[in-house]
Amino acid sequence: MTTGPATPIKATPSPPAPPPPRSAPSGGPPAEAPPPRPPAWWKTLRADAPTLYRLAIGGGFVGLILAVWWLITRGSPTEAFISPSKLPSPGAVFGSLGGLLDRDLEGALFATMWRVVKGVALAAIIGIALGVSAGSYKAIAAAVNPIVLFLRSVPMGALLPLTLVWFSTGERQKSMFIFLAVVPFVFSDTAKAVASVPQRYLETAETLGASRGQIIRKVLVPLALPDIITSLRFQFGLALGYIMLAEAINTDAGIGVLLNNGERRGLVEHNYLLLFIIALLAFGIDWLIRYVQRGVFPYRRDL
Amino acid sequence: MAGTDDKAPGKEPASAATATEAAAAKPPASEPVDPAAAEAALAAFERELAGGDAAGADAATAAAKAVPADVAVPADKAVPSAAAKVTAVAPKPAPAALPPVVTFRNVTKRYGDFTAIKDVTFQIADRPGKGEFVPILGPSGCGKSTIIRLIAGLAPQFPATSGEVIVGGRPVLGPGADRGMVFQDYTSFDNRTVLDNIAFGLECQGVSRAERHDRARYWIAKVGLSVARDEGKYPHELSGGMRQRVAIARTLILEPKIILMDEPFGALDPPTRSRMQDNLVELWREQSPTIFFITHSIEEAVFLGDHILVFSNSPGTILEERHVPPADRPSIEMHRDPTFQATVHELRDTIERLEASNRAGD
Numbered sequence: 001m002t003t004g005p006a007t008p009i010k011a012t013p014s015p016p017a018p019p020p021p022r023s024a025p026s027g028g029p030p031a032e033a034p035p036p037r038p039p040a041w042w043k044t045l046r047a048d049a050p051t052l053y054r055l056a057i058g059g060g061f062v063g064l065i066l067a068v069w070w071l072i073t074r075g076s077p078t079e080a081f082i083s084p085s086k087l088p089s090p091g092a093v094f095g096s097l098g099g100l101l102d103r104d105l106e107g108a109l110f111a112t113m114w115r116v117v118k119g120v121a122l123a124a125i126i127g128i129a130l131g132v133s134a135g136s137y138k139a140i141a142a143a144v145n146p147i148v149l150f151l152r153s154v155p156m157g158a159l160l161p162l163t164l165v166w167f168s169t170g171e172r173q174k175s176m177f178i179f180l181a182v183v184p185f186v187f188s189d190t191a192k193a194v195a196s197v198p199q200r201y202l203e204t205a206e207t208l209g210a211s212r213g214q215i216i217r218k219v220l221v222p223l224a225l226p227d228i229i230t231s232l233r234f235q236f237g238l239a240l241g242y243i244m245l246a247e248a249i250n251t252d253a254g255i256g257v258l259l260n261n262g263e264r265r266g267l268v269e270h271n272y273l274l275l276f277i278i279a280l281l282a283f284g285i286d287w288l289i290r291y292v293q294r295g296v297f298p299y300r301r302d303l
Numbered sequence: 304m305a306g307t308d309d310k311a312p313g314k315e316p317a318s319a320a321t322a323t324e325a326a327a328a329k330p331p332a333s334e335p336v337d338p339a340a341a342e343a344a345l346a347a348f349e350r351e352l353a354g355g356d357a358a359g360a361d362a363a364t365a366a367a368k369a370v371p372a373d374v375a376v377p378a379d380k381a382v383p384s385a386a387a388k389v390t391a392v393a394p395k396p397a398p399a400a401l402p403p404v405v406t407f408r409n410v411t412k413r414y415g416d417f418t419a420i421k422d423v424t425f426q427i428a429d430r431p432g433k434g435e436f437v438p439i440l441g442p443s444g445c446g447k448s449t450i451i452r453l454i455a456g457l458a459p460q461f462p463a464t465s466g467e468v469i470v471g472g473r474p475v476l477g478p479g480a481d482r483g484m485v486f487q488d489y490t491s492f493d494n495r496t497v498l499d500n501i502a503f504g505l506e507c508q509g510v511s512r513a514e515r516h517d518r519a520r521y522w523i524a525k526v527g528l529s530v531a532r533d534e535g536k537y538p539h540e541l542s543g544g545m546r547q548r549v550a551i552a553r554t555l556i557l558e559p560k561i562i563l564m565d566e567p568f569g570a571l572d573p574p575t576r577s578r579m580q581d582n583l584v585e586l587w588r589e590q591s592p593t594i595f596f597i598t599h600s601i602e603e604a605v606f607l608g609d610h611i612l613v614f615s616n617s618p619g620t621i622l623e624e625r626h627v628p629p630a631d632r633p634s635i636e637m638h639r640d641p642t643f644q645a646t647v648h649e650l651r652d653t654i655e656r657l658e659a660s661n662r663a664g665d
Contacts (some may be wrong), residue, residue: 203505204484222495
């Protein structure tokens, strides 16, 4: 679509060139008249890059950064441009995977993910139930909205000490912190998704004899569901960020603990490696949910 | 039906129904007589309305409560003789107690200062086994949608500011499956396949999965879709015409007595539209519901309709009620008929005149 409008722009100036050879007698073979060529994609505003180029450019750029990283960290600790205590070499970082596994990386990953899953699941149950009610009945929305607005505006870090007061330092505190951080957003996204199902669908359902409960169950919720899942997907990503914060305090296992200890014990390479692992994890989960979404909601091409 | 339940609201229009019914029954084919008789009936009905103001009507209703509905006709002394005369002409007096399918009595709808429709009065007789096809014609913004949304019971047009909308002898209280609606915009549920879209109403009634799917398949074929090819498709895989076929099947499967269509073919290309019209006429013949059909196209109205309501502009009022012969040939053939063309031109002139006077009035 983006190449479409661009083609005629380039094509307009070129016609003057081809006519002379074409006006020559049939002796002039078609080889002489080069067809006007569309401009290269990289010169065209907003044109899509061919997949191969896209991947090559992306990979090349990552390679460049790795090369720079390698250059500025090579040599002995005294020779290196940046001290390994600040930035270890790529080799040292990726080579420390063994050491990280010795510190129970899998256990930490599992503990962290479990906390996030519990918190987000609870937020999904309560947030979706409340959100559907508020999207369907505006009286409920009027009641809940002020509280949600408040919770959405409070910086989550500021809530952390209070969760310690309320839930002490155990597992419950971690999950509840995630729940509190996520539930206002799940609620308002759900309420919005339900409220934005076009009125026509409700009217159609009513004239087909659907009751209020049936409209909610058979029309509003199914049509809002793809957007609700999208909201959960985003919230899951944010929750991964919040959990690192919660795990910085009084925790015995988890990625946050590994990060803290890495800094304290001078194992900086573990911290760098953990960044990659967390990013990979977040990306993988996001991709997985989106993949499932596309399969389950084939009629939503925008997902 | 009217004889057995809820005599109070059913009784009053019953006499008028008698008249219209009789008028419709007396000359079965000869067109020119029919409108005249209907007019007489309507006049009788209007006189009845005018004769008894609110209090009088109430009194009449109260009196009627005491009288069983099957003797309602003789007991109805207050009714002017015109109606009685028409009734007397009728060959078979038995089904006379059928209330009109739809009655509008001095219906006005205002939104603040804006009056959408003003003092609209009409009635559509019940013709069991035949049904009536009622196109609603008129310039944009004349409250055509207001009329059918009032019948459907859909807010914000419903309820009316004043006047009465009576369906099957009872005032409309809200939407229901007895009055199916087909909208102009495509309203297939995106998350449901064609089959489950059509089965939606039955699903709401609690019909078992196997049965509702069987019946939905019957309707898929009925509206000209292919069961094998289309039943598993989602709305986004269908063309506009196919979506409207789904919408029509979804409504007809519930066998509503009244079908309300708000410019259902307005967004379709002409050939598709013509095919859909033919299909609709066929379906109407088989199921014989009363169809209200909003359209901008005079040809469409004249082709499909037998009782056309022509509305004037803001505020919407009925300018003309016209009976035309119902569609008896495919759309394309009918369009070549000179009488058909004459009717179309006449109606066009009427509306043209109306719009011109409105523009001048601005």
